[in-house]
Amino acid sequence: MKKNILVFVLPFIFVSGLLGGYFLHIYSIKCEYNFQFINKSFNCGASHVIEKANLADLKQRLNSYIDLNKKSGSITEASVYFRDLHEGPTLGINDEEVYFSASLLKLPIALVFFKLKEDEAPDILSRIIDFKITEEYKPEPQAYKPAKTVGVGKKYTTQDLIFYSLVYSDNLANEVLKSTLNKIDNNRKLALNTFIDLGLVIPKTDEAPDLSTRAYASIFRILYNAAYLNIEDSEKVLSILADSEFDRGISAGVPKDIRVANKFGDRKLENEKQLHDCGIVYYPNNPYLICIMTRGKDLKALEKFIAGMSEMVYAEVDSRKIK
Numbered sequence: 001m002k003k004n005i006l007v008f009v010l011p012f013i014f015v016s017g018l019l020g021g022y023f024l025h026i027y028s029i030k031c032e033y034n035f036q037f038i039n040k041s042f043n044c045g046a047s048h049v050i051e052k053a054n055l056a057d058l059k060q061r062l063n064s065y066i067d068l069n070k071k072s073g074s075i076t077e078a079s080v081y082f083r084d085l086h087e088g089p090t091l092g093i094n095d096e097e098v099y100f101s102a103s104l105l106k107l108p109i110a111l112v113f114f115k116l117k118e119d120e121a122p123d124i125l126s127r128i129i130d131f132k133i134t135e136e137y138k139p140e141p142q143a144y145k146p147a148k149t150v151g152v153g154k155k156y157t158t159q160d161l162i163f164y165s166l167v168y169s170d171n172l173a174n175e176v177l178k179s180t181l182n183k184i185d186n187n188r189k190l191a192l193n194t195f196i197d198l199g200l201v202i203p204k205t206d207e208a209p210d211l212s213t214r215a216y217a218s219i220f221r222i223l224y225n226a227a228y229l230n231i232e233d234s235e236k237v238l239s240i241l242a243d244s245e246f247d248r249g250i251s252a253g254v255p256k257d258i259r260v261a262n263k264f265g266d267r268k269l270e271n272e273k274q275l276h277d278c279g280i281v282y283y284p285n286n287p288y289l290i291c292i293m294t295r296g297k298d299l300k301a302l303e304k305f306i307a308g309m310s311e312m313v314y315a316e317v318d319s320r321k322i323k
Contacts, residue, residue: 050317086286250306
């Protein structure tokens with residue numbers, strides 16, 4: 001009797017195992033196909049692909065690199081925040097120092113609209129925005145001129161404007177978004193709540209620094225973990241950021257086939273320039289977050305410094321790859 005049972009049960013277990021493995025494989029492929037930019041471990045699970053030892057050696061090397069560039073005059077100040085997004089360590093150097101946020105604030109402005117879409121106005125991203133140049137739109141001149149900018153007299157959806165604002169860092173698109181938001185939210189409650197939820201403060205003036213690497217980096221961690229927007233919208237925002245045209249900072253320090261979802265910002269002051277670049281580097285199966293903010297005299301030198309920092313961090317992550 002037992003033999004007969006085994007004859008039927010063993011093939012059933014074997015076939016079930018094969019089918020289970022097949023469907024798990026199909027599910028994993030489906031999950032990775034649907035979501036490229038948010039945390040895959042929510043749905044797919046993930047095993048460690050790099051060693052998770054502390055970053056003391058890397059921190060020492062980065063500090064030496066900062067000191068060397070200060071002595072050469074390439075920079076006057078720099079801050080960095082790093083976080084392994086797959087259950088790994090973090091690293092901060094001068095990460096509470098505040099800088100001018102400048103174009104970095106284009107990202108939280110975009111998130112206000114995505115949050116509005118989820119909570120109150122499902123059609124907000126598809127609404128057509130028509131605008132004319134008036135006193136209301138006075139975008140600041142840009143050191144990094146956008147490769148594309150919105151055209152006066154043309155019609156755009158809110159999502160189009162967000163794309164121009166984040167991908168090309170187009171100041172005019174951002175000004176139209178802010179003006180549109182003011183008409184919807186004249187008491188600034190929506191914007192204020194979004195900034196508070198993200199751990200930021202809305203700058204009251206352009207004359208004072210207001211943002212640190214640690215604070216800004218948290219936005220990318222929140223997006224990656226779909227902790228503020230839903231999964232689909234978090235994925236959408238990060239996919240837009242992954243199309244960013246700015247490739248002279250973090251992206252310049254990693255291989256060309258590695259995706260980077262980032263936002264940069266720059267500011268020209270009377271005796272100083274600032275350049276910042278923050279985002280997620282999608283190292284295969286182990287993305288990490290990096291945010292670098294700098295002060296100096298020359299933007300080209302700051303670009304080179306950020307690229308060098310990024311290259312050092314990538315090399316460290318890659319050196320930990322489990323064989």
